[in-house]
Amino acid sequence: MSAERGPVRDTTVRVGILVWLTVVWLALWGDLSIANVLGGLAVAALIMVALPLPRVPVSGRLNPFPxxxxxxxxxxxxxxxxxxxxxxxxxxxxxxxxxxxxxxxxxxxxxxxxxxxxxxxxxxxxxxxxxxxxxxxxxxxxxxxxxxxxxxxxxxxxxxxxxxxxxxxxxxxxxxxxxxxxxxxxxx
CATH class of the missing domain: 3.90.1170 (Aldehyde Oxidoreductase; domain 3)
Structure with a gap:
């Protein structure tokens, strides 16, 4: 793995978690509005900072055939x-x-x-x-x-x-x- 691929992967994972938590927030509110999206992003960022998930070492690759x-x-x-x-x-x-x-x-x-x-x-x-x-x-x-x-x-x-x-x-x-x-x- 190249030296630049690690930070790119970390950033991609963090953005994915931020988006996922925002989607969960929107699903809980049941209303798609600018205020709910911004509130969801703020709550998601707060959760990611206050309750960080441990890094799980992932080895191997996704094989889509099975x-x-x-x-x-x-x-x-x-x-x-x-x-x-x-x-x-x-x-x-x-x-x-x-x-x-x-x-x-x-x-x-x-x-x-x-x-x-x-x-x-x-x-x-x-x-x-x-x-x-x-x-x-x-x-x-x-x-x-x-x-x-x-x-x-x-x-x-x-x-x-x-x-x-x-x-x-x-x-x-x-x-x-x-x-x-x-x-x-x-x-x-």
Whole structure:
């Protein structure tokens, strides 16, 4: 990366955050006017100065080819699990067996790990309880672990989402990207 590209990137990120916070301000007010835009810019600047976000080291580049599959898979898993949770709530049987599963992560990027945890939290019936970055382990509470098939399906879902995130955001020098196999899944 050239010496001038770093400050340009920082400025671009700061302007993007300023614009995003202003858009949120306008959405909260529900009225597009000059006063609201100026007020939103002032509040956004105040937030950026008073509550600065830590810098997240980003490595790799955005690979747009797996991005549509990532978006579709995430939407599909969220819809599917929402319907499953709704069915579990209204069915006449007893509640399913829930538990905490340990998932090993194969990512080297903190950003990808956070995005993966966020996607898992968006799927109803799952909640990330702990991330052990040193050991690359994520502990996830899962609503239904009553059968081997349900546990296997959870691990397949997490592996697919992680693979898509890695392919989308972590691209080392090689093209196309290939990774060594992930460590085995161990349940607890």
């Amino acid at each position: 991005l549509p599959e990532l978006i579709l898979a995430s939407a599909y898993y969220a819809l599917e699990s929402s319907l499953q949770v709704a069915w579990l709530a209204i069915r006449p049987k007893q509640t399913p067996v829930s538990g905490v599963l340990r998932v090993y992560s194969g990512t080297r990027s903190d950003l990808v790990l956070v995005l993966w945890a966020d996607l898992l939290n968006l799927i109803p019936g799952t909640m990330v309880l702990e991330i052990d970055r040193r050991r690359c382990v994520v502990y996830v509470h899962v609503l239904d672990v009553g059968s081997d098939a349900a546990v296997d399906k959870f691990f397949r879902t997490t592996r697919r989402l992680e693979r898509l995130l890695i392919e989308t955001f972590e691209r080392p020098t090689g093209w196309p990207y290939s990774r060594p196999p992930s460590p085995p899944e161990v349940t607890s």
